[in-house]
Amino acid sequence: MPCPNKAGRKRSPRHSNKRYKICRDKANNFLPAPVTNGTKQSTHIPLAGKPRPAGGELHIRQRDRQENLGAVSVTDWCDWKWQFRNRVRSLEKLALALERPVASLAPCRPVIRSYPLAITPYYLSLLDPADEKDPLRRQCFPDPRELSFSLGEMTDPLGEERTMLVPGLIHRYPDRCLAIVTGDCAVYCRHCNRKRMWREKKPGGVRERLQAMVDHVARTPSIREVIVSGGDPLLIPERMLDWFLGALQAVPHVEVLRIGSRAPVTLPMRITPELCAMLKRHRP
Ligand code: SF4
Numbered sequence: 700m701p702c703p704n705k706a707g708r709k710r711s712p713r714h715s716n717k718r719y720k721i722c723r724d725k726a727n728n729f730l731p732a733p734v735t736n737g738t739k740q741s742t743h744i745p746l747a748g749k750p751r752p753a754g755g756e757l758h759i760r761q762r763d764r765q766e767n768l769g770a771v772s773v774t775d776w777c778d779w780k781w782q783f784r785n786r787v788r789s790l791e792k793l794a795l796a797l798e799r800p801v802a803s804l805a806p807c808r809p810v811i812r813s814y815p816l817a818i819t820p821y822y823l824s825l826l827d828p829a830d831e832k833d834p835l836r837r838q839c840f841p842d843p844r845e846l847s848f849s850l851g852e853m854t855d856p857l858g859e860e861r862t863m864l865v866p867g868l869i870h871r872y873p874d875r876c877l878a879i880v881t882g883d884c885a886v887y888c889r890h891c892n893r894k895r896m897w898r899e900k901k902p903g904g905v906r907e908r909l910q911a912m913v914d915h916v917a918r919t920p921s922i923r924e925v926i927v928s929g930g931d932p933l934l935i936p937e938r939m940l941d942w943f944l945g946a947l948q949a950v951p952h953v954e955v956l957r958i959g960s961r962a963p964v965t966l967p968m969r970i971t972p973e974l975c976a977m978l979k980r981h982r983p
Contacts, residue, residue, distance in 0.1 A: 771820070779968035783885060783934075787818040793840070797828045810841040814894050817887045822965045839886050854895045866901070868912045873921045877959075878912050880905075880943065881930035885966035896930065905939060913946045920952045928959035933969050937977060944981040956981065 775781040787793050790808060793816065794801035807816075818839045826835035862871040870876040882896035891897075901908060916922050925947050932940060947953055958978075962969040 776820075777968050779962075779966055779971070782819045782821055782966055782968055785820055786885070787820075787823060788816055790816070793818075796823055806843045807841040810843055810845050814841070814845055814889070815887060815897055816841055817884065819885050819966050821967070822886050838888050838890065840889070842889055845889060856892050859893070865911045865915045867908055868915055870915070870919075870922075875924035875926065876916065876919075876922055877926040877928050878909075878932075878943075879929055880909060880927060880932045880940075881935050883934050884929065884931045885934065885962060885969070888961070893930070905935065906942075909939070909943050910946075913943070913950070916947060916953060917950045923952055924955040924957065925953055926957045926959055931960050931962055932958055933960045933962040933966075933974070937974060941977050941980075944978075948981055955983070 771781070771785075787796060790804045790811065791801050794804055797804075816839075822835070822839065826839075827833040828836065830836065859869050859871075862869050864870050867879040868876055869879070879893070879896070882893070882899050882901070884891075884897075887894070887897060916925060927940075927943070927947075944956060947956055
């Protein structure tokens, strides 16, 4: 597809050079443009789209990191655990990011009581908070319409629960199954068809649940493909994922292992050299 500029089309503000620069920097390093903050190098989290007025920049002091978004060290920004810990989980934080009074988000409060809010600072920096139609914003900002159910609509729209022969393992087709290893995600997508799981507390330990899935796969010779999914499987402890992939790979009739994750999009820092080395050990 030709580049919009080469094709002579006018660039929208969304495709301004500024935005491209921010995206390119992030693509290289997940970094917005660094600025100097006293003697310490820090980086402002730009909420992409429009240049921000000086007073409107979100600035953070060391001690406020848990509560606000703003200037963070480069090391923190590139650390997936920092990103995960500092996700926007409340309307107060979201209002700060949008530079809007929190009262204007009041209609969203019942929504996040049922379906929690979670946005990584990285993902937040990609969207245009001023554009209500921004597709990234629509994916992760709560919307009161999430609570309207029409007749016949179900919390489990794909009927997954009734195909689980062991908890968390969807076995709908004879030759493949899908393992829900966690209900947690870095960013909660508002369109998710498994949002019923976001608040679910699973009984028993993770290891026991995963072992029950491996046992089911091992005693079902028709299964040749296992999709490791969630939630986001890259959020469970790496050693646990390593063990789970190894246990599935050891089953003779399993030919294909697939991992379903949105981390490369919502939390790309999660793709560490250590994770890649571990995944490499489990390739066919
Ligand atoms: S990443 Fe997938 S499972 Fe997680 S909220 Fe988004 S659509 Fe749902």
